[in-house]
Amino acid sequence: MAEYTESPLRLAVPSKGRLEQQTLDFLAAAGLKVHRPNERQYIASLPAVTGVSIIFQRAGDIPDKVNGGSTDERVLSTTDAHLEHTGQVELGITGYDLVCEQQEAHPKIVVIYPELGFGRCQLVLAVPEGWLDVTSIGDLAEVAVHFKERKGRYLRIATKHANLTKNWLYQQGIIHFSLVKVEGAIEAAPSMGYADIIADVSSSGTTLRENRLKTITGGTIIDSQTCLIGNRTLLRAHPARLEQTRTIIELIEAYLRSKKYVSVTANICGPSPEAIARQLNRDSTFGLHGPTIARVYGSNAADESWYSVTVVITEKSIMPTVDHLRRAGGKDITVLPITYFFESASSTYERLLKALQQDSA
Numbered sequence: 574m575a576e577y578t579e580s581p582l583r584l585a586v587p588s589k590g591r592l593e594q595q596t597l598d599f600l601a602a603a604g605l606k607v608h609r610p611n612e613r614q615y616i617a618s619l620p621a622v623t624g625v626s627i628i629f630q631r632a633g634d635i636p637d638k639v640n641g642g643s644t645d646e647r648v649l650s651t652t653d654a655h656l657e658h659t660g661q662v663e664l665g666i667t668g669y670d671l672v673c674e675q676q677e678a679h680p681k682i683v684v685i686y687p688e689l690g691f692g693r694c695q696l697v698l699a700v701p702e703g704w705l706d707v708t709s710i711g712d713l714a715e716v717a718v719h720f721k722e723r724k725g726r727y728l729r730i731a732t733k734h735a736n737l738t739k740n741w742l743y744q745q746g747i748i749h750f751s752l753v754k755v756e757g758a759i760e761a762a763p764s765m766g767y768a769d770i771i772a773d774v775s776s777s778g779t780t781l782r783e784n785r786l787k788t789i790t791g792g793t794i795i796d797s798q799t800c801l802i803g804n805r806t807l808l809r810a811h812p813a814r815l816e817q818t819r820t821i822i823e824l825i826e827a828y829l830r831s832k833k834y835v836s837v838t839a840n841i842c843g844p845s846p847e848a849i850a851r852q853l854n855r856d857s858t859f860g861l862h863g864p865t866i867a868r869v870y871g872s873n874a875a876d877e878s879w880y881s882v883t884v885v886i887t888e889k890s891i892m893p894t895v896d897h898l899r900r901a902g903g904k905d906i907t908v909l910p911i912t913y914f915f916e917s918a919s920s921t922y923e924r925l926l927k928a929l930q931q932d933s934a
Contacts, residue, residue: 669797
């Protein structure tokens with residue numbers, strides 16, 4: 574067996590289905606491409622950040638792993654024997670709904686980035702299509718009372734999100750219900766007779782409709798998407814791992830911010846850079862802090878009055894900006910996407926540091 578070497582930092586990602594591929598695609602787009610030579614391996618590397626290991630886990634298990642892991646220490650595969658899984662995972666990417674569901678049991682978890690922009694879904698209440706008079710949460714509240722007073726039992730709700738569902742229903746003033754724990758397909762519960770309605774995650778609603786279920790107005794318990802979480806205790810105790818975390822956060826944050834902006838460049842003839850800047854002084858096309866203007870050096874003296882003008886704008890302002898540059902005499906206009914958009918400092922990382930400092934106070 575190869576000699577065991579502890580990885581400085583570990584990032585747990587989903588190991589199955591569409592969410593796994595979406596996570597890998599997202600990380601690659603952010604400059605954090607995962608290197609996994611064999612798809613059957615449960616440990617991979619992150620070449621962009623030295624010393625970081627990627628741990629593949631079920632999405633539902635990731636909050637537990639980040640909070641502190643389990644006592645079931647095992648080798649994930651024979652080829653990864655030198656990276657024995659100790660259960661300590663500093664970072665994780667998983668569904669926000671899963672983090673919220675297990676929040677009370679995971680005091681060490683800090684939500685670093687709540688919205689990574691993919692894996693969107695909603696935790697919703699769904700009732701049988703045959704319940705024609707039940708179209709809103711108010712109607713459902715009446716049904717719960719009816720079940721209690723007329724049938725002598727509680728409204729049965731099948732769900733894998735017991736904590737979120739229970740707390741949310743109490744907030745709506747609904748108390749006459751019981752939760753049914755389900756391990757398999759929740760959608761079948763009403764038709765099989767062991768639940769009346771369900772509370773489940775849905776992205777398109779197709780699976781609900783295929784099982785003759787419908788959502789109701791006001792019945793959304795939580796909006797969710799993938800998020801980045803961390804173990805506040807481990808990150809605070811290891812400055813080197815925290816610095817690796819900063820690199821990951823910075824790349825993700827700059828990548829997500831860049832999706833709002835584009836870079837527009839045009840060649841404009843004018844007497845001076847200052848004169849061109851005054852001509853372009855318009856809020857929607859002036860760029861974030863103003864245009865960058867540089868002389869274009871042509872092959873003859875006549876070209877010396879041409880300047881290259883570049884502005885960074887929001888994507889929705891492309892055509893107004895192009896039109897304005899044209900009116901200013903702009904030619905050869907190009908629009909390019911921006912891969913990263915870094916601010917002077919990472920607000921996400923600063924929030925994390927503040928949270929860690931509060932914990933140690």
